[in-house]
Amino acid sequence: MSEVLVIGSLAYDSVKTPAGSAKKSLGGSANYFSVAASLFSPVRVVGVVGTDYAKEDKEILIRRKIDLQGLQVVEGQTFHWEGTYENDLNEAVTLKTELNVFAHFNPEIPVSYTQSSHIFLANIDPTLQLKVLSQISNPVFVGMDSMNFWINSKQSDLLEVIKKVDILFMNETEVKMLTQENNTITAIEKISKMGPRYVVIKRGEYGVTMYSPEKGYFQSPALPVSNVVDPTGAGDSFAGGFFGYLVKNVQGQPSWSDLKRAVLAGTVMSSQTIQDFSLKALLDLSPAQFERLNQDLIRMTTLEG
Amino acid sequence: MSEVLVIGSLAYDSVKTPAGSAKKSLGGSANYFSVAASLFSPVRVVGVVGTDYAKEDKEILIRRKIDLQGLQVVEGQTFHWEGTYENDLNEAVTLKTELNVFAHFNPEIPVSYTQSSHIFLANIDPTLQLKVLSQISNPVFVGMDSMNFWINSKQSDLLEVIKKVDILFMNETEVKMLTQENNTITAIEKISKMGPRYVVIKRGEYGVTMYSPEKGYFQSPALPVSNVVDPTGAGDSFAGGFFGYLVKNVQGQPSWSDLKRAVLAGTVMSSQTIQDFSLKALLDLSPAQFERLNQDLIRMTTLEG
Numbered sequence: 001m002s003e004v005l006v007i008g009s010l011a012y013d014s015v016k017t018p019a020g021s022a023k024k025s026l027g028g029s030a031n032y033f034s035v036a037a038s039l040f041s042p043v044r045v046v047g048v049v050g051t052d053y054a055k056e057d058k059e060i061l062i063r064r065k066i067d068l069q070g071l072q073v074v075e076g077q078t079f080h081w082e083g084t085y086e087n088d089l090n091e092a093v094t095l096k097t098e099l100n101v102f103a104h105f106n107p108e109i110p111v112s113y114t115q116s117s118h119i120f121l122a123n124i125d126p127t128l129q130l131k132v133l134s135q136i137s138n139p140v141f142v143g144m145d146s147m148n149f150w151i152n153s154k155q156s157d158l159l160e161v162i163k164k165v166d167i168l169f170m171n172e173t174e175v176k177m178l179t180q181e182n183n184t185i186t187a188i189e190k191i192s193k194m195g196p197r198y199v200v201i202k203r204g205e206y207g208v209t210m211y212s213p214e215k216g217y218f219q220s221p222a223l224p225v226s227n228v229v230d231p232t233g234a235g236d237s238f239a240g241g242f243f244g245y246l247v248k249n250v251q252g253q254p255s256w257s258d259l260k261r262a263v264l265a266g267t268v269m270s271s272q273t274i275q276d277f278s279l280k281a282l283l284d285l286s287p288a289q290f291e292r293l294n295q296d297l298i299r300m301t302t303l304e305g
Numbered sequence: 306m307s308e309v310l311v312i313g314s315l316a317y318d319s320v321k322t323p324a325g326s327a328k329k330s331l332g333g334s335a336n337y338f339s340v341a342a343s344l345f346s347p348v349r350v351v352g353v354v355g356t357d358y359a360k361e362d363k364e365i366l367i368r369r370k371i372d373l374q375g376l377q378v379v380e381g382q383t384f385h386w387e388g389t390y391e392n393d394l395n396e397a398v399t400l401k402t403e404l405n406v407f408a409h410f411n412p413e414i415p416v417s418y419t420q421s422s423h424i425f426l427a428n429i430d431p432t433l434q435l436k437v438l439s440q441i442s443n444p445v446f447v448g449m450d451s452m453n454f455w456i457n458s459k460q461s462d463l464l465e466v467i468k469k470v471d472i473l474f475m476n477e478t479e480v481k482m483l484t485q486e487n488n489t490i491t492a493i494e495k496i497s498k499m500g501p502r503y504v505v506i507k508r509g510e511y512g513v514t515m516y517s518p519e520k521g522y523f524q525s526p527a528l529p530v531s532n533v534v535d536p537t538g539a540g541d542s543f544a545g546g547f548f549g550y551l552v553k554n555v556q557g558q559p560s561w562s563d564l565k566r567a568v569l570a571g572t573v574m575s576s577q578t579i580q581d582f583s584l585k586a587l588l589d590l591s592p593a594q595f596e597r598l599n600q601d602l603i604r605m606t607t608l609e610g
Contacts, residue, residue: 018487087487182323182392183533184510185530185531188529205489206508206511206512207511207524207526209526209529216601217529217605218605218606219512219526219606220606221512221514221526224490224514224522225490226488256610257609257610261608264608299521300521300522300523301523301524301525301606303562303569305561305562
């Protein structure tokens with residue numbers, strides 16, 4: 001039995017984009033990731049919410065059979081992020097981060113989680129990422145994400161996590177910041193030497209570049225989306241689709257070809273997320289629609305036909 | 306017999322980039338285009354140079370068997386462009402444009418050119434593009450490029466040319482400017498309604514998006530390049546590789562699959578151009594190296610292996 005464990009945030013987001021705004025709507029990396037992954041595979045969540053976290057928001061995950069044994073409910077307010085996107089929809093500007101119950105979050109892994117096959121360490125304090133990882137006995141495949149805040153404030157812990165994972169997900173700005181390189185290709189090859197077997201660079205509307213020193217580059221375009229409403233959660237939905245695909249379709253270590261197909265699955269999921277605020281568009285995606293979009297994406301890079 | 310006729314500039318460029326600078330070195334759209342295309346196919350040039358144009362610069366084209374019957378030599382100085390690239394290597398900043406002999410250029414097509422099968426109207430005054438096009442009897446396939454300067458100053462003539470061509474090449478900034486749309490996908494579909502059967506959007510390090518209302522989207526990544534020295538001429542080298550490939554490999558109207566392979570050929574050529582100043586890296590590319598890079602590019606998007 002395979003499954004993916006995610007540690008990340010369950011949050012309320014207040015977002016403003018050129019297409020409109022949403023106040024305190026459901027968000028957070030663990031929510032986006034687990035909703036995306038659960039289209040394909042069992043998911044286990046490690047996280048924390050406050051007593052204000054709405055029953056119906058929790059039920060969204062329960063309805064998708066997501067395991068919430070690792071979800072702590074703590075007296076106080078749920079993590080709240082406020083951000084805005086200007087003309088460059090690829091880059092969020094953070095206006096406010098209210099950690100609330102997340103400030104003293106001490107992730108404890110339920111015994112039932114310690115044998116999890118796949119792990120995704122979403123963008124949180126690298127100290128917590130390390131703590132979770134150390135509690136898993138023998139994972140098959142571990143991925144991580146991070147962001148500028150941790151690159152600046154906790155770089156040595158972050159580099160520890162990077163050493164231990166199989167695959168690293170970052171965007172272009174982050175990988176350039178961490179390596180202090182101005183060219184994305186140079187940055188990718190430099191970060192690849194820091195430990196992870198695979199590096200995945202998320203480039204928003206320009207798609208995804210995946211690299212391994214052994215296999216070289218794989219490049220996937222994004223699906224063309226004309227109505228980008230809110231890019232929040234695109235990266236976590238990508239990772240969710242990626243891991244969900246692997247857990248469902250691959251036994252043991254994924255091959256390079258498996259990873260490519262996982263990139264496509266992730267790309268489809270993120271293209272959904274950005275078409276509405278919060279998790280709305282992502283929750284609406286059916287397996288049949290996923291399959292159709294996945295075929296569209298394959299067709300867009302095929303030389304024949 | 307097929308061949309491609311290009312009308313464009315033969316110029317001296319003074320360029321400054323983060324990697325260094327070059328003063329009055331060989332450049333211009335017709336030079337980049339014809340050097341790239343001549344790796345595959347016969348090329349005919351329509352253009353003008355001054356009496357200062359160096360004999361050895363002309364001989365570069367002659368050695369590649371490029372037909373220069375349409376090249377006028379006029380008393381005065383050759384067109385001189387001065388520009389710089391800051392951190393964003395995808396966008397040139399023009400510092401100086403000295404039209405010189407180009408100011409009164411009146412393109413006359415030699416009789417031997419009037420039956421040309423393929424035409425590329427490089428980025429020049431759309432009035433001249435129209436004038437050249439009207440002198441060709443029955444071309445098989447016509448492409449064009451343009452830039453912000455003509456979009457702002459000669460939009461109605463530009464729209465006339467756009468109506469008449471089979472394929473339009475533009476970058477993201479240009480297509481957004483012309484359509485007054487902020488989303489690239491919306492802009493592509495809007496410009497496609499203005500006449501051309503195919504639209505090709507050049508996205509620099511992010512590759513190329515090609516669209517037809519009938520066939521949908523094709524997306525090609527760029528080749529990963531870690532030493533970007535000077536992006537000048539990348540777009541014209543792309544168009545040259547694109548047309549050269551078609552002329553060499555396709556009889557009559559190209560299919561969608563032919564056009565995809567032409568995009569790859571163009572992508573390889575532009576990835577060469579940017580690795581040195583002027584035409585240096587492009588001139589060094591052998592057919593065997595082209596083939597290897599083309600295979601690399603195909604491998605980067607293939608799901609198998």
